[in-house]
Amino acid sequence: MYEELRKIAVIGGGSWATSIVKMLGDNASEKQIYWWMRNEDAINHIRQFKHNPHYISAVELKIKPENISSDIKSTVNLADIIILNTPAAFLKKSLQGLTAEDFKGKKVVSAIKGIVPEENKIVGDFVHDTYAVPYSDLVVISGPCHAEEVALEKLSYLTIASQNSALANHFSGLLRTRYIKTIISDDIFGTEYAAVLKNIYAVANGIAHGVGYGDNYQAVFISNALREMKNFVDVIHPIERDIKESAYLGDLLVTCYSQFSRNRTFGKMIGKGYTVHSAQLEMNMIAEGYYATSCIYQINKKYEVEMPILNAVYNILYQQQPPMLEMQKLSETLI
Numbered sequence: 001m002y003e004e005l006r007k008i009a010v011i012g013g014g015s016w017a018t019s020i021v022k023m024l025g026d027n028a029s030e031k032q033i034y035w036w037m038r039n040e041d042a043i044n045h046i047r048q049f050k051h052n053p054h055y056i057s058a059v060e061l062k063i064k065p066e067n068i069s070s071d072i073k074s075t076v077n078l079a080d081i082i083i084l085n086t087p088a089a090f091l092k093k094s095l096q097g098l099t100a101e102d103f104k105g106k107k108v109v110s111a112i113k114g115i116v117p118e119e120n121k122i123v124g125d126f127v128h129d130t131y132a133v134p135y136s137d138l139v140v141i142s143g144p145c146h147a148e149e150v151a152l153e154k155l156s157y158l159t160i161a162s163q164n165s166a167l168a169n170h171f172s173g174l175l176r177t178r179y180i181k182t183i184i185s186d187d188i189f190g191t192e193y194a195a196v197l198k199n200i201y202a203v204a205n206g207i208a209h210g211v212g213y214g215d216n217y218q219a220v221f222i223s224n225a226l227r228e229m230k231n232f233v234d235v236i237h238p239i240e241r242d243i244k245e246s247a248y249l250g251d252l253l254v255t256c257y258s259q260f261s262r263n264r265t266f267g268k269m270i271g272k273g274y275t276v277h278s279a280q281l282e283m284n285m286i287a288e289g290y291y292a293t294s295c296i297y298q299i300n301k302k303y304e305v306e307m308p309i310l311n312a313v314y315n316i317l318y319q320q321q322p323p324m325l326e327m328q329k330l331s332e333t334l335i
């Protein structure tokens with residue numbers, strides 16, 4: 001049914017977008033890959049040398065030089081499937097100039113693990129509301145998977161969520177490789193919200209490390225974070241789901257434990273006394289958890305789920321409360 005959809009546009013030029021271009025290029029099935037990024041120098045470099053100069057630079061990218069562009073409209077118009085993969089905070093700016101007409105008949109995939117800040121919406125809701133893309137044409141890519149390990153071709157599992165199982169299966173077939181396995185899910189909302197929350201918990205976990213808590217504390221912290229995630233996601237989208245599946249628990253674990261985690265690294269710097277601004281400057285990459293903390297905090301005013309970890313991170317990042325004090329208060333609530 002979807003077999004003919006083989007023109008795929010990747011929107012974004014960071015680590016994860018570069019990994020997705022690599023996966024699509026390494027996957028043997030017939031396809032055309034198009035790639036949009038804003039940075040002309042990076043585009044020229046990739047056209048000439050087949051490597052992204054700024055992110056996971058060791059990876060050789062199999063894409064035709066003429067298919068890389070900084071023109072968002074022509075890139076979107078050329079494709080059947082649009083993979084959105086800028087950080088959520090820059091999504092609106094990146095899609096500027098596009099209308100519902102540009103998305104008509106297209107399948108839209110979100111590989112973003114963040115909330116669109118000005119809207120306080122997950123990407124699926126944002127795309128549905130702004131560009132009239134039906135929920136049945138949406139796909140979410142999630143699961144525990146760091147770009148750095150894709151670069152090394154370490155075996156990884158991606159969850160491909162869609163309400164449309166035929167579409168999810170077709171898209172999985174375009175992405176699977178020797179080192180990428182896929183798991184199909186129909187929980188597009190839970191998968192997106194869980195991915196957003198795990199970033200906040202990784203920031204909290206990093207802060208805890210930064211102020212001196214150890215591995216024993218971390219294990220208890222993650223158990224509590226999983227319960228907080230479940231409580232929130234079950235209220236926002238109450239369906240039967242197993243929170244121990246890898247798109248939920250697995251992603252929380254990898255982001256809290258991995259040396260590659262952006263959110264954990266950012267949190268650790270905050271715990272060690274960096275300001276938000278200086279921590280952001282120090283990293284060449286974006287920690288979605290910073291933006292997500294404020295967005296979920298606002299969203300939760302409506303739902304009033306008990307979220308002590310979210311509140312502690314919010315107090316530290318947005319209310320200038322001392323990390324040590326907030327972590328001590330939080331530690332009294334952990335069970």
Ligand SMILES: NC(=O)C1=CN([C@@H]2O[C@H](COP(=O)(O)OP(=O)(O)OC[C@H]3O[C@@H](n4cnc5c(N)ncnc54)[C@H](O)[C@@H]3O)[C@@H](O)[C@H]2O)C=CC1
Nearest residue numbers: 013014015016017086087090112113145146147285286288
């Ligand atoms: N890196 C990873 O391993 C994974 C990342 N993701 C998600 O993918 C999304 C993209 O993240 P990454 O690729 O890691 O990003 P990154 O941190 O590697 O790259 C940042 C990107 O943002 C762009 N950018 C920076 N400042 C900007 C500005 N002011 N205006 C417009 N664009 C700007 C940069 O050009 C670059 O393309 C996020 O939602 C992240 O959670 C999901 C799974 C894995």
Ligand SMILES: O=C(CO)COP(=O)(O)O
Nearest residue numbers: 143144145255261262263
């Ligand atoms: O979502 C990711 C891995 O699944 C990447 O986020 P972090 O880099 O913060 O761990």
